[in-house]
Amino acid sequence: MSLLIMSSFLPAPLNLPFDQNLSALRRRSTPAVEQPRLSPIRCSAAGQSSASRRSANFQPNLWSNDYIQSLAVSSPVEEKDRTERIKFLEEKIRGVIGEKKEVEEQLELIDHLQQLGVAYHFKDGIKDCLTRLHSSLEDLSLKLNDNLRATALLFRLLRENGFSISEDMFKKFRDEKGEFRDGGENHTEGMLSLYEASYYGTEGEMVLQEAMEFTTEHLKNLLEEGSEIMKLRKKVADALELPLNWRMERVHTRRFIEACQRDASILNNNPLLLEFAKLDFNAVQSIYKKELSALSRFWTELGLVEKLPFARDRLSESYLWTLGWTFEPEHWRFREAQTKANCFGTLIDDVYDVYGTMDELELFTHVVDRWDINAIDKLPDYMKILFLAIFNTTNEEAFKVMKEKGLDIIPYLRGAWADLCKAYLVEAKWNHQGCTPPLAEYLEKAHVTINGPLVLTNAYCLVNDLSEQDLARFSGHLAAMKPPSMLARLYNDLATSTAETKRGDVAKAIACCMHETGVSEAVARRRIKEMIKVNWRRMNGDRGGASSLEEHSKRVAIGMARSTHFFYGQGDGFGQRDGDIKSQLVALLVNPIVVEK
Template identity: 40%
Template sequence: MQLALPTKPRTNYTFPYKGGQYVSKPYTHISSNVSEKTMPCSIRASGTTTRSSNQVTTISRRSGGYKPSLWDFDFIQSLDSAYMGECYVKRASELKQQVNSMLQEGTMEQVDQLELIDDLQNLGIARHFEDKIKQILESIYQSNYGLHCATYQQKQSTDLYAIALEFRLLRQHGFHVPQEIFDCFKNEKWDFKASLGEDTKGLLQLYEASFLIKEGESSLELARECTTKLLQEKLNDIIDDSNLSLLVRRALELPRHWMLLRPNIRWFLDAYGKRPDMNPTVFELAKLDFNIYQANAQQELKHISRWWKETGFAKELPFARDRVAESYFWTTGIEPLEKGYERILCTKIIILGTVIDDIFDVYATLEELQLFWDVLERWDLESMEKLPVYMQIYFLALNNTINEIAYHVLKQQGVLIIQHLRKTWVDLCKSHMKEAIWYNNGVKPSLEKYLDNAWFSVGVPTFLYQVYFLVTNPIEKEAIKYLNEYHNIIRWASMIARLADDVATARDELERGDVPKSIKCYMNERGASYEEARDAIRVLIWEAWKKLNTDRIFSSCPFPEVYIQNVVNLARVGQSIYQYGDGYGYHHCESKNKDRIISMLFDPVA
C-alpha cells in the first residue's frame, strides 16, 4: 500500500502492509548475552553510582534532561472541589431531563437536531443522551441512505453545511454514508465549485467531514485539500463572524475527528457561551457536568499521586519523568467516563510505561538491560537479586500492578488474565531492547525498519491491550486472540501516536543522541531537510488515520464498540499531547501544556 511523500525527488514510501493487513515482522530474540559489539561507555553523559545487591559501582550514564513535575505531591493532595456535593448532582439530573425533552421534540427540523447533537458532543454531555442520539441518527440514515432509498443524491438539498454536518455525524457513529453525496457540489471537471468559497460555514463542515475519510476516497481527499486552502485564505481576509472565525482557526490547528474531547471542552464551552443562539439550559448543564467531572478527576488524581509516592520511584529512579498529571491526561479518553477505578489502573499503566521507556532510552547500560530482559522474559521473581536496586523496585511495582489488574478482572468476571498481561509487557520490552541494541551499536535503521518496531515501542499497544480487559464485559476468547495479534485498529492508533510523538520530540532526541526516530530516518534515506522530513511524516499520520477509519467503520472488527472508541481516543491523545511540542517531557511547550492541564483538572468553570 503506497504512501506518497513530499520529497525531492518525489517517491513513494510503503508501510510494511501486505494483503490488506499490517505486517509486523517477528521481533529478533534477545538473549541474555550481547553478541554484537557495543559502543564504548563514553557515549553516556553523566556519572552516577548504582547500588546492586552485592556491590557499588560508578557508571557513566546519559540524562534525559527532564524537568521536575509542574505539580508536586502536596499540591495535588490539597485539591478539594465543592462540586462533589449532592446538590450539584441533583441539579444536573434536572437539567438532563430538560435537554432530553428538547431531543424528543417532534417539530424540530433535521438540521436543528443535528446541530443540537453536535453541540452536546462538543460540550461533553452527549453521553447522557446516547440512546436518543442513536435513535435520531438511525432514523436519518434509514430515511436518506437506507436499502429502499436509491435516490439520495436527488433528495439532498444544495445546503453544503447541512449535508456535511449530516455526513460527519453519521460516519462518526459508524454509518456507511457514501462520499458521493458531495458530487452535487462539483463542476464538470469534477473539482469542487468555486462558489463554495462564499459559504464559510459549509466549507468548515466539509473540512471537518473530510477527516472521516477511508482509503481510496478521492472526493474526500480533494475536499480536504480544497477546504484547507480556502479556509486559510478566509482567515487571512478576516471572517466577519467572530465565533465562526474562532471555530475555523481551531479546526485548522486540529480537526475535530483528531481531537480528544475532554481536554478541549473548556474551549468549546467558552466559544458556545459567546454564541447568540446559545441555549441557556444546555450551557448550564455542560458547565455543571464539567465541574462534577473535574471534582471526581481530582479524587482519582490524588489516589494516583499517593501511589506514585509509595512506589519510591521519585527517590530510587530520579532519572525517570515524574508525570502524574500528564499520565492521567492520557486516560481522559477512557470510556465510559464512570469507570473511575479502571481509569486509575490505566494511569498506573501509563506511568509504568513511561518509567520503562526512561530506563531503556536514557539511564540503563546495555549490560543492565540484558539482565533485566532475562528476568522479565521468564518473569522470574527469584532471579531479581542480580538486578540493580532501581530495577528491582521497578519490576516489583510492575508485578504488583499487573496482579492488581488481574485480581480486579477476576473478581468482576471470573476470568484469569495474568499471563496475558505479562505477555504484553514482555512484548514491549522486546521492542525497547531492539532499540537499545541499535543505539549501543550505532545502527541507523531504515524508516521501514524503524517503524516496524517503533509502533510498538511507543507503548500504546501494551496500554490498549490492558484497556480491553478493563472496559469490556464480557471478555471474549475470540477477541483475546485478536488482541494477542495486535489487531489493525491497535496498530494504526499506535502508529499515529508514534509519529505524532516523533514530530514533536525529534529535535530534542537528535540533540540527546537517541536512536534515529522517523524524521531522522527519513532525512538519512532521502537526503531531505528537517522541515521536508517533518512534512513527510505528517503525511504518514494522515495515511495512518485513513487506515484507522477504514478498519474501524468499514471492516469487520472483533471488538465491542466501547473498546473501539477507546482505541480511537488513544490515537487522539497522541495527537493532542504532542500538538504543540513535547507535552510530556516539557521541552519547548511547558506553558501550553501547563495551561491545558490546569483548565482540565484544576480550575472549575464559573
C-alpha cells in the first residue's frame, strides 16, 4: 500500500475508544455508507438470514486490565540502584570472558551465560571466543582427546550459535563396531552432554541420530539403577523429559537460576555471576510488565472482545508467546506488534473455526485480500470491526517503519494476513463439506493457519536494522518459514485435536494420517512425533545467518518451535487458562527472583 493511501486513515488516533476511531475512519473513507451497528448478536451477511452459531465455550480472560496495570508500578529508586549494580557486574563479567582460560572452562562460562539468560549482554565477546575456537577445531579435538563432555559441549555451543561443524568429531568415541563407548571418567556427565548435543543434529547425520538413541537408553538405565548419579538425577530426568534445544528460553532461565541458587557448584561457586543473572532477570521482567501494561490499555480501549464474545481473549498468553520468540529488551517493537497480531489471529481463528458462516468467511477473505476499507460494506458487523482493527493496527506499524526508514513493508504484512485467511477458508470448506484431506495437503494449509508465516514476516519486517536490500531478499526468507511453522502445527495438533474434533472443527494431522493410511490413533501419533524430529533436524541445519537480521529471524523461528512445545507439550495451554501456563505467567511476568542484600 502506498504512503498516499495510508495517509487517508493513519491520522485517526489509535488511542481513541475504538468506536470513535471507527467513526472517524468511515467518515473519511466511505461517507455515503451508514455507520455499522456494532452488534455481536445479529451477525448475518447482507442478503443472508441469521444462522445458528457454534460455541466452543472458551474460558474467560485470565487477568483483568486493572490487575495488569497494577503490575507495572515500581520504585524509581530501586530501579536506579539495580541498574547501577547491573552495570558494575556486567563490566566485571565482561573482563572474565576476555581472560585466558582452559578450553573447557571457557565453554562452561559461555554455556552458563546462555542458560542464565544474560548472554545477550556479551554477544560480541562470545562470538569472538567461539570464532577463535571454531578456527582451531583440529587442535582442539586433539587437546580434548577423549573428553566426551567437553567435546559435546563444544559441538553444541558452536552449532547453536550458527557455526558449521561436522558430526565426525564424535567418531573417536565409538568402538571398532561403530557403537558408542560410555562416557569415560565423567561417565554420566559425558553421556548427558552427548545427549544434549545430539538434539542439534541435521538431516542425514546418522552418527548424531545413533548418539541420541544410545544416550537416551543409557541415561534411562542410569536413572533406574540410581547408582552414581544421585547428584545429577534431576538434571538427567529433566533432560530426558525435554532436551535443552527444545526448551523455551525464558522459562528455562528462571528454572536454571533457581537451581543455581540451591547449588552454587553449578556455576563453579561464582556468586557475582548468579547475582548478575538474578538482577538482570528482574530488570527485564520490569520491562515486560510495562510492555504488557501498554498492550492491555490498547486492547481494552479497542473494545474488540466485547464485540466478539464467542472468541478467546488471550492477551497475557499472546504476550508470553512473544517472549518465547525473542526475549531481549531491544526487540520491544516486535513484541508489541506481534502481541497485537497474536490477539487478532486468535479472533480470526475462532471466526473461521467456530462462528462464521461460509458466506461470511468468503466475504471476509476477499476483503482481507483486497486490504481495502471500501470493500467492507457487505460484511456483517462483527467482521467489519475485526477487519478495521487489523487494518488500522497493521498499517500503523507500517507507517512507523515508513516514517523512520522510508521503507514500505505493507505489501509483506498484508500478504501475510491474506495468506492466513485464504488458508483458513480452505480449512473451513473442508470442514463444511465433511472432508478429511490427505495429510500432506492438510499440512500445506495448516502450517500457515498456525500463524507461523505471519509471525516470521513480522519478525523480518520489524527488525531494528531493516534495509531496502533486506526487503528485496524477503522472498528467499520464505523457505526458512516452513519447518518452524510445521513444528508449531504438529505440536498444536498433538495436544488439541481430540477436543477440537469433539466440537466439530476441521480434521487435524492425526485424523488425516489415520484416514489416509488406515492406522490407529496411537500409530498416527508416533508418526507425527517422528515428523517433529525431522523438522527439528531441518531447522538445526539452517541456524547460521549472513546478517544480524537473518540471525534474528532464525532465532525467532527456533523460539517459535520451543514456545509451541511449551504451550502444547502437556495439553492445550493456550485455550485452557489453568495449569502450568498460568504458573509460568506468574513466574515470568509477576514474581521477581529474590536477591539477597
